[in-house]
Amino acid sequence: MSADGSSVVSITGLSKVFGKGGVKALQEIDLEVERGEFVSLIGPSGCGKSTLLRIVGDIVEPTEGDVIVNGKPARKARLDRDYGIVFQAPVLYDWRTVAKNIALPLEMLGWDRARRAERVRDMLELVELTGFEKHHPWQLSGGMQQRVSIARALSFSPALLLMDEPFGALDEMTRERLNLELLRIWAETGSTVIFVTHSISEAVFLSTRVVVMSPRPGRVAGVVHVDLSQPRTAATREEPRFFELVTEVRESLHATGADEVEETLAAEDEIA
Amino acid sequence: MRGRSLLKRGLVFVLVLGGFWALWEGYKWLWERTGWTKPFRVNELTLPHLHEIVLQLGQPTSTGDDLWLYLLHATLFTARAAAVGFLFGAVIGFALGVILAQFDVLRRGIMPYVVASQTIPILALAPIVVRGLGSVSIGGGPPSDWVRVSVIAAYLTFFPVTVNTMRGLLSADPWALELMHSYAARGWTTLWKLRVPSALPYIFTALKIAATASVVGAIIGEQTASISKGLGGAILNFNQYYVLEPTNLWATNLYAALLGIGFFLVVLLAEKIVVHRAPERLV
Numbered sequence: 001m002s003a004d005g006s007s008v009v010s011i012t013g014l015s016k017v018f019g020k021g022g023v024k025a026l027q028e029i030d031l032e033v034e035r036g037e038f039v040s041l042i043g044p045s046g047c048g049k050s051t052l053l054r055i056v057g058d059i060v061e062p063t064e065g066d067v068i069v070n071g072k073p074a075r076k077a078r079l080d081r082d083y084g085i086v087f088q089a090p091v092l093y094d095w096r097t098v099a100k101n102i103a104l105p106l107e108m109l110g111w112d113r114a115r116r117a118e119r120v121r122d123m124l125e126l127v128e129l130t131g132f133e134k135h136h137p138w139q140l141s142g143g144m145q146q147r148v149s150i151a152r153a154l155s156f157s158p159a160l161l162l163m164d165e166p167f168g169a170l171d172e173m174t175r176e177r178l179n180l181e182l183l184r185i186w187a188e189t190g191s192t193v194i195f196v197t198h199s200i201s202e203a204v205f206l207s208t209r210v211v212v213m214s215p216r217p218g219r220v221a222g223v224v225h226v227d228l229s230q231p232r233t234a235a236t237r238e239e240p241r242f243f244e245l246v247t248e249v250r251e252s253l254h255a256t257g258a259d260e261v262e263e264t265l266a267a268e269d270e271i272a
Numbered sequence: 273m274r275g276r277s278l279l280k281r282g283l284v285f286v287l288v289l290g291g292f293w294a295l296w297e298g299y300k301w302l303w304e305r306t307g308w309t310k311p312f313r314v315n316e317l318t319l320p321h322l323h324e325i326v327l328q329l330g331q332p333t334s335t336g337d338d339l340w341l342y343l344l345h346a347t348l349f350t351a352r353a354a355a356v357g358f359l360f361g362a363v364i365g366f367a368l369g370v371i372l373a374q375f376d377v378l379r380r381g382i383m384p385y386v387v388a389s390q391t392i393p394i395l396a397l398a399p400i401v402v403r404g405l406g407s408v409s410i411g412g413g414p415p416s417d418w419v420r421v422s423v424i425a426a427y428l429t430f431f432p433v434t435v436n437t438m439r440g441l442l443s444a445d446p447w448a449l450e451l452m453h454s455y456a457a458r459g460w461t462t463l464w465k466l467r468v469p470s471a472l473p474y475i476f477t478a479l480k481i482a483a484t485a486s487v488v489g490a491i492i493g494e495q496t497a498s499i500s501k502g503l504g505g506a507i508l509n510f511n512q513y514y515v516l517e518p519t520n521l522w523a524t525n526l527y528a529a530l531l532g533i534g535f536f537l538v539v540l541l542a543e544k545i546v547v548h549r550a551p552e553r554l555v
Contacts, residue, residue: 057454058454059450059453059454078453078454078456079456080456081455081456083454085450085451085454087447087450087451089447091445091447091448091451093448093466093469094548094549094550095469095472095547095548095549104455104465105455107465108455108456108457108461108465136548136550137550138549138550
């Protein structure tokens with residue numbers, strides 16, 4: 001993983017300590033993410049994967065180390081609006097219609113009304129919600145709300161899409177459908193994605209690379225390259241190679257030494 | 273569907289009104305029949321017939337107008353002071369709420385005084401304020417009676433608006449705030465696009481309380497300053513002659529109540545137009 005020109009995110013020697021002399025959340029993280037990659041962060045609770053994502057997005061400041069995004073410090077990247085963020089909850093504004101929610105970042109970028117309307121139309125098409133522009137968020141299902149959230153994050157074509165367990169609150173069926181949709185969007189937009197999840201199969205299915213993290217303090221325990229062919233379909237989940245990779249990630253997780261991996265993975269609700 | 277639900281609500285309104293009337297008259301009838309005196313003695317003085325209160329509206333008063341017209345003028349006078357006071361109080365309350373929410377230091381420094389302002393009895397403060405304003409000169413003369421009264425209405429209005437605006441602004445979803453942070457939004461942008469909309473249900477709750485408080489404030493302001501043109505004056509006047517004509521005071525209370533309800537309904541209507549929320553998330 002060299003830091004050549006195609007690198008979107010470059011993390012070196014990153015550590016994070018919460019509080020004075022307090023909990024060490026992250027220790028000595030090095031990670032490169034290339035343009036167009038889909039990288040998942042996976043690990044048991046306390047491994048700091050959400051914290052790592054939030055440090056990349058300049059929501060949380062690191063204690064030590066550097067985060068370079070698009071060749072500039074994370075803070076500069078944020079001020080340049082290089083990030084599209086999707087949280088576990090859709091975080092839509094109730095008082096805005098679907099169209100106006102998607103247009104929110106565009107308003108801040110100073111786009112005029114006509115340009116916003118055109119982009120919103122494109123985005124609604126992308127997430128297959130055309131016809132719902134006038135609806136208010138509470139009139140949509142959880143899955144549809146999260147698709148609006150993704151449309152909002154992509155509306156201003158950010159260099160990097162940060163997703164923090166975006167499908168964690170959805171049922172299994174919706175989740176698998178949205179996984180496929182996310183891959184289609186990723187392919188169509190050519191985005192670079194960092195994706196936090198606690199689902200091994202979701203990580204393998206979506207990613208070009210899975211970064212396995214270990215807890216207390218959070219470190220990179222291993223990296224699994226996912227060589228499943230693109231584009232991935234529902235049938236990908238039944239390929240033998242898919243199962244091999246799932247096993248590889250699972251073993252890598254167990255090797256982190258945490259016997260509680262299974263239960264924490266099942267019950268995790270990580271709050272950074 | 274819409275017509276039917278309106279009909280249903282109208283029916284409920286009539287039923288509740290009928291029930292209230294039945295309770296009132298039933299109580300009166302039973303206590304008079306049995307001669308019970310607990311919790312209070314019932315006669316024409318303490319509990320006149322409701323229909324007599326309504327009929328009294330058609331009787332002439334000492335001013336020459338019929339009671340209904342006299343009370344209408346008084347109500348409009350009070351309504352003007354209360355409405356202007358309400359608007360000023362709401363604007364000042366909102367502005368103060370925004371300032372206190374934005375600046376932590378000010379919140380700790382100023383909030384105790386904001387609270388203290390409401391612990392001063394309004395009955396003691398109103399004459400000082402209303403008389404005091406009578407001796408200042410704005411634009412060539414002292415402010416007119418109703419303007420001075422509106423200050424008291426504003427005084428009672430601003431407090432709930434300040435407290436709820438502050439609370440509402442600080443209630444914005446932390447994730448939504450992080451989202452604004454990720455868009456590199458300026459403080460003002462976050463305030464107008466996120467915090468204020470988040471606070472609207474809280475603010476409207478305060479405005480509903482303030483709507484009725486402003487009417488009470490205006491009435492008290494009129495009374496303490498001996499301004500006789502409004503409902504406050506009417507109440508004092510009819511109170512003096514209560515023994516002779518108790519229904520006059522009851523009719524005045526009816527008008528005062530209707531004015532308060534009117535204010536409340538205006539705020540409710542504004543809320544319906546302005547606030548868009550999931551039905552279950554309306555405060």
